[in-house]
Amino acid sequence: MLAPIGKYEFTIDAYLTDFRGKATLPMLGGFMLQAATKHAEERGFGYSDMTSQQRVWVLSRMAIELYEYPKNDTVLIIKTWIVSVNRLFTERHFAFEDADGRILGYARSLWASIDLTTRKPTNILELDGLTDYINTNFECPIDGLSKIPLLKEDGSLVSEFTVKYSDVDINKHLNSMKYIEHFVDVFDIEMFKEKEIRRIEINYVAEGRYGSKLDIMSRSDDNDTFILEMRDGETNVCSAKVVWN
Amino acid sequence: MLAPIGKYEFTIDAYLTDFRGKATLPMLGGFMLQAATKHAEERGFGYSDMTSQQRVWVLSRMAIELYEYPKNDTVLIIKTWIVSVNRLFTERHFAFEDADGRILGYARSLWASIDLTTRKPTNILELDGLTDYINTNFECPIDGLSKIPLLKEDGSLVSEFTVKYSDVDINKHLNSMKYIEHFVDVFDIEMFKEKEIRRIEINYVAEGRYGSKLDIMSRSDDNDTFILEMRDGETNVCSAKVVWN
Numbered sequence: 001m002l003a004p005i006g007k008y009e010f011t012i013d014a015y016l017t018d019f020r021g022k023a024t025l026p027m028l029g030g031f032m033l034q035a036a037t038k039h040a041e042e043r044g045f046g047y048s049d050m051t052s053q054q055r056v057w058v059l060s061r062m063a064i065e066l067y068e069y070p071k072n073d074t075v076l077i078i079k080t081w082i083v084s085v086n087r088l089f090t091e092r093h094f095a096f097e098d099a100d101g102r103i104l105g106y107a108r109s110l111w112a113s114i115d116l117t118t119r120k121p122t123n124i125l126e127l128d129g130l131t132d133y134i135n136t137n138f139e140c141p142i143d144g145l146s147k148i149p150l151l152k153e154d155g156s157l158v159s160e161f162t163v164k165y166s167d168v169d170i171n172k173h174l175n176s177m178k179y180i181e182h183f184v185d186v187f188d189i190e191m192f193k194e195k196e197i198r199r200i201e202i203n204y205v206a207e208g209r210y211g212s213k214l215d216i217m218s219r220s221d222d223n224d225t226f227i228l229e230m231r232d233g234e235t236n237v238c239s240a241k242v243v244w245n
Numbered sequence: 246m247l248a249p250i251g252k253y254e255f256t257i258d259a260y261l262t263d264f265r266g267k268a269t270l271p272m273l274g275g276f277m278l279q280a281a282t283k284h285a286e287e288r289g290f291g292y293s294d295m296t297s298q299q300r301v302w303v304l305s306r307m308a309i310e311l312y313e314y315p316k317n318d319t320v321l322i323i324k325t326w327i328v329s330v331n332r333l334f335t336e337r338h339f340a341f342e343d344a345d346g347r348i349l350g351y352a353r354s355l356w357a358s359i360d361l362t363t364r365k366p367t368n369i370l371e372l373d374g375l376t377d378y379i380n381t382n383f384e385c386p387i388d389g390l391s392k393i394p395l396l397k398e399d400g401s402l403v404s405e406f407t408v409k410y411s412d413v414d415i416n417k418h419l420n421s422m423k424y425i426e427h428f429v430d431v432f433d434i435e436m437f438k439e440k441e442i443r444r445i446e447i448n449y450v451a452e453g454r455y456g457s458k459l460d461i462m463s464r465s466d467d468n469d470t471f472i473l474e475m476r477d478g479e480t481n482v483c484s485a486k487v488v489w490n
Contacts, residue, residue: 014292015278018410019417019455026411033260041318047259048318072415073293164430165263165437166271170317172264185409189455192410210264210434 004135005081006039014072020192022069023076025200026181029064032094032107033177035078039092044129053127054116059109059176060089061145063201066096066105075099081135087123088112090130093140106142148203148239151229155217158186158228162213174208174237183228183240186216191244199243206237249380250326251284259317265437267314268321270445271426274309277339277352278422280323284337289374298372299361304354304421305334306390308446311341311350320344326380332368333357335375338385351387393448393484396474400462403431403473407458419453419482428473428485431461436489444488451482 010031018024040046040057050056070076077097084091094107113122124130161182169175179202208214212232220226224245230238255276263269285291285302295301315321322342329336339352358367369375406427414420424447453459457477465471469490475483 011279011283013279013282015282015414015421016275017415019413019415021415024411030261034256034258037258037260038256165432165434166269166426166430168264168434169260170262170264170266176260181411185411187410189410189413 001132002043004133005079005138006035006042008035008038008078008080010034010076010078012070012072012074012076017072018192019189021072023071025064025184025197026177028066028070028076028096029062029177029180031076031078032064032080032109035080035094036092036109039080043133045127050113051116055113055122056116056171058112058114059204060112061110061201061203062107062176063109063142063145063199064105064107065142065199066196067198068104069196070096070098070104076104077101079138081138082130082133083136083140085124085131085134087125088121090124091145093138095138095140106140108140108142108145110145142199146201146241148201148227148241150236150239151217151219151227155219155227155229157215158218159216160213161216163208163210165210167208168210171207172210174214176204179204179208179230179238179240182214182216182230183242186218186228187242195244197242198245199241201241203239205239206232206235208232208237246377247288249378250324250383251280251287253280253283253323253325255279255321255323257315257317257319257321262317263437264434266317268316270309270429270442271422273311273315273321273341274307274422274425276321276323277309277325277354280325280339281337281354284325288378290372295358296361300358300367301361301416303357303359304449305357306355306446306448307352307421308354308387308390308444309350309352310387310444311441312443313349314441315341315343315349321349322346324383326383327375327378328381328385330369330376330379332370333366335369336390338383340383340385351385353385353387353390355390387444391446393446393472393486395481395484396462396464396472400464400472400474402460403463404461405458406461408453408455410455412453413455416452417455419459421449424449424453424475424483424485427459427461427475428487431463431473432487440489442487443490444486446486448484450484451477451480453477453482
């Protein structure tokens with residue numbers, strides 16, 4: 001049996017960083033997905049194991065908290081492990097470290113498993129091996145995943161976009177990391193010069209479909225904490241809470 | 246001295262492929278950049294060597310030709326090497342292979358080096374070691390890099406977008422791979438169900454700046470070959486030629 005914690009290395013490529021020469025949140029989210037995919041694949045509950053059982057993993061909630069953003073031309077180490085499993089969900093945590101083992105941040109994610117045909121949740125406890133890898137010895141000292149409140153009438157429209165070819169994943173829905181990209185892009189670049197996004201939390205509610213025009217609504221009481229909501233007409237597709245400092 | 250040809254491995258991650266479960270052109274372009282960056286870094290003319298001399302590499306032209314797109318959960322091998330060097334430009338070629346060594350496609354790229362302050366071209370022949378790595382023994386059997394003709398008045402507006410935080414790179418200009426993403430996204434997803442983009446060729450003309458609203462104009466005589474032009478007002482920022490089959 002493999003170790004419960006998987007450890008994966010990524011290079012922060014200079015030509016893919018943001019204007020500050022730092023890794024972007026969508027890039028880090030992409031690395032998290034790659035680490036999660038490898039960790040699961042190596043342990044027998046990855047993408048191909050799932051599809052052979054007519055199932056697929058679906059990301060339900062995620063929170064990323066960074067004390068420091070990795071800089072270009074450095075190596076980022078992502079550790080990931082399974083924390084809990086029940087019928088409907090499994091929670092996976094992540095730690096971000098630099099090459100010297102210094103902690104840069106942490107992340108949490110909550111996954112469901114749906115049937116490829118009916119799109120309904122399947123029983124995660126049925127998956128071979130998953131519970132064997134539960135690891136509760138490694139801390140993830142950030143706030144838990146919460147339900148982000150709906151904005152109702154008190155948000156203002158800050159962005160709108162149509163879901164295009166490059167936005168959609170193998171399920172023909174908006175790719176999990178593209179949601180982060182569209183959320184992060186509502187902020188003016190000037191904000192990134194003065195401060196950093198310390199925490200981003202996302203609730204994936206419904207699926208953003210190809211061709212649909214999505215609106216992003218925003219509300220902030222203090223200009224540091226923002227509630228963002230992606231809507232398809234009146235339907236909430238995805239919510240995010242972004243905390244700057 | 247290292248071998249002139251560098252060989253790098255990438256995994257086509259299921260959660261990052263398109264709706265067909267195939268690698269996308271922006272993803273492959275990103276892998277090409279990563280391979281080029283590593284190849285140059287290992288041989289002494291990479292990003293950090295350049296910036297220590299107040300210079301930076303700038304992509305001028307690129308062509309990618311694919312016989313077959315890599316599928317999710319497979320390994321892609323990218324080989325890359327330097328073909329020629331003169332005062333103003335160096336040409337770098339790429340070969341794409343699957344894990345069995347089967348050729349999936351090729352690419353060519355043309356790079357200039359500019360001064361970080363004046364933004365003017367610098368003499369590439371001055372760079373230590375670059376000419377030592379010229380390799381002309383490995384074929385890249387695709388058409389050369391050409392100048393894409395300007396559309397003038399015969400194109401129609403097919404897309405427009407504002408350059409946002411996630412679009413810009415360390416030079417505060419539209420990231421080379423984001424150009425590909427915006428070009429590929431002008432096509433309806435239905436086209437990707439029936440055919441493939443066999444060749445994409447790009448001329449990077451001017452820099453797409455943060456906050457500017459860019460238009461994409463298109464012209465096609467046969468619905469298989471498209472000339473696309475990205476414009477900032479009347480200024481041509483970037484042109485592409487896309488060939489489907």
